[in-house]
Amino acid sequence: MKVTYIEHSGFLMEMEDAYFLFDYYKGGIPKMDPSKDIVVFVSHKHGDHYNSAIFGLLEEYPHVRYILSSEVPVKWFITQEAEKGKDVEPYLNKVRKKSDYEFILYNGKTLKVHTLKSTDIGVAYLLSYEGKCIYHAGDLNLWLWAGETTQANENMVKAFWNSMEDLRGKEIDVAFVPLDPRQEGDSFAGLEAYLEVTNTKKVFPMHCWRNYNIIREFLRLHPTREGVVQVVSQEGEEFLL
Numbered sequence: 001m002k003v004t005y006i007e008h009s010g011f012l013m014e015m016e017d018a019y020f021l022f023d024y025y026k027g028g029i030p031k032m033d034p035s036k037d038i039v040v041f042v043s044h045k046h047g048d049h050y051n052s053a054i055f056g057l058l059e060e061y062p063h064v065r066y067i068l069s070s071e072v073p074v075k076w077f078i079t080q081e082a083e084k085g086k087d088v089e090p091y092l093n094k095v096r097k098k099s100d101y102e103f104i105l106y107n108g109k110t111l112k113v114h115t116l117k118s119t120d121i122g123v124a125y126l127l128s129y130e131g132k133c134i135y136h137a138g139d140l141n142l143w144l145w146a147g148e149t150t151q152a153n154e155n156m157v158k159a160f161w162n163s164m165e166d167l168r169g170k171e172i173d174v175a176f177v178p179l180d181p182r183q184e185g186d187s188f189a190g191l192e193a194y195l196e197v198t199n200t201k202k203v204f205p206m207h208c209w210r211n212y213n214i215i216r217e218f219l220r221l222h223p224t225r226e227g228v229v230q231v232v233s234q235e236g237e238e239f240l241l
């Protein structure tokens with residue numbers, strides 16, 4: 001497996017016969033092998049997780065499909081393509097929180113998708129493909145803020161742990177989990193909880209707003225997570241797993 005960090009929460013995973021592209025919003029999408037499946041995931045419609053440029057991949061590659069949180073706007077795209085005589089609806093799959101889906105890829109293999117309820121909007125994705133389990137959190141995180149009311153932070157803790165129950169005890173091969181320096185003293189709590197609840201081989205911190213030092217800081221506080229929590233230091237960086 002190869003993981004390319006694109007930008008923010010955007011990653012490209014390359015498997016033997018398929019690519020999974022997550023939450024692309026800017027940066028360069030690497031050139032891909034057109035003979036492989038490309039599955040494009042969007043966790044929610046916020047501008048730092050979604051860019052309509054992803055639909056351009058349909059022009060470039062033959063085996064593309066989209067898995068989109070239900071609130072991601074697509075009507076405009078369907079209409080725009082219909083005017084050109086092209087029906088793109090079959091390529092677009094909308095998903096809801098706390099649901100299970102199965103997709104048969106162009107290569108004939110099955111991709112299982114479980115969605116979790118985010119603590120922001122939209123979903124987090126738990127995928128099962130070819131014996132590998134992959135998790136992309138979207139904006140599912142323990143969003144505690146010093147300036148928030150106690151009540152708001154308590155509600156956040158409840159909502160977060162409700163969603164974490166879906167992951168408890170799971171064996172996960174590769175995960176993408178927020179680590180957001182804007183939360184200051186509360187930045188680490190979400191990733192700490194994720195690592196406690198699951199058994200994950202490799203975690204890529206994301207949503208760092210290019211402040212990659214926060215990853216080293218996390219590892220200084222949690223040296224036993226060295227090797228599990230991957231240090232990411234620049235956009236476009238590639239990792240062979």
Ligand SMILES: [Zn+2]
Binds near residue numbers: 046
């Ligand atoms: Zn975000």
